[in-house]
Amino acid sequence: MSAFLSACRREPTMYTPVWLMRQAGRYQAKYRDIRSKLSFIEMCKTPEISAEVTLLPVRQFGVDAAIQFADILLILEPLEIGFEFTEKQGPRILKPVRTAGEIDAIREPVDIRNAIGYLLESIRIVRAELSDRVPLIGFAGAPFTLASYLIEGGASQEYVNTKRLMFSDPTAWDVLMTKLTNAVVEYLNAQVDAGVQALQVFDSWVGCLSPADYRKYVRPHMNRLFRALNPSVPVIHFGTGNPALYPLMKQAGGDVIGIDWRADLELQWSALGEVAIMGNLDPSSLLAPIEEMKQRAKRVIDSAKSRPGHIFNLGHGVLPQTDESSVKLLVDFVHEYSSR
Secondary structure: OOHHHHHHOOOOOOOOOEOOOOOOOOOOHHHHHHHOOOOHHHHHHOHHHHHHHHHHHHHHHOOOOEEOOOOHHHHHHHHOOOEEEEOOOEEEEOOOOOOHHHHHOOOOOOOHHHHOHHHHHHHHHHHHHHOOOOOEEEEEEOHHHHHHHHHHOOOOOOOHHHHHHHHHOHHHHHHHHHHHHHHHHHHHHHHHHHOOOEEEEEEOOHHHOOHHHHHHHOHHHHHHHHHHOOOOOOEEEEEOOOHHHHHHHHHHOOOEEEOOOOOOHHHHHHHHOOOEEEEEEOHHHHHOOHHHHHHHHHHHHHHHOOOOOEEEEEOOOOOOOOOHHHHHHHHHHHHHHOOO
């Protein structure tokens, strides 16, 4: 078994496995070259291209896992929710959903597997190319993060519209979260059937919630989501921006809890107990001088104290300003320093 999959199951490994969120992206010259010829959505929907982008970091940096190139909003198409990717504002929902009537109008997920055939074909291509050299991770956005996109219409700092709906009409909120949870379950299980060997659930925006609100409005849906996933593969549960939520996220489900750079890894792991941990180097560390970057990585590895179950990663995605050589140096350093 790979070091990554062993770590997901809290089994001893010869070294700390490392992969990086957003490890395929704009900081790579080959990615930029492909992107100059195709739109982002064309890259996602062309199986040969998305497979090639998925494989780039494995070939270039020697990471211990590949993550399928896609976007968390692709799941919205089977729900007939329009969106677009803009250069300046990022993802944008064409008609935000903010009332009970608009939520009721969202179709129940029907034939998701057929709608994402391009993604499933890309997964099959990647698996054939990897030949089990490293495992492939599939992913989806968590229901809360997806709901926030739908309600806010795009990126947000205060999540005013999301919280307004959640607090003022909890019934409508539950309907929305139930529909999204059903869709995410089908979406992720389809990826497992196509060949991914692990899953990650990105709750990138959940940090805006208090523990009490997470417990009331989010955790019941996450409990149901994790119970419904194919149990044959490990699942990473990742959230950012609020370390107070990690104990509740563990209760919600997942074999691995991904923590961001604002949390102390040693303290969080001690508090969480029996679970694997992924993280948590500040992505900006890759912009630092090489020796400083290595010292920062060393502190992350040391804080894990060689406990089985640590997967080295950034606390969020690779920044576009990152130099490719720094990524290679980081991956090599993690392997060498953590060798046991």
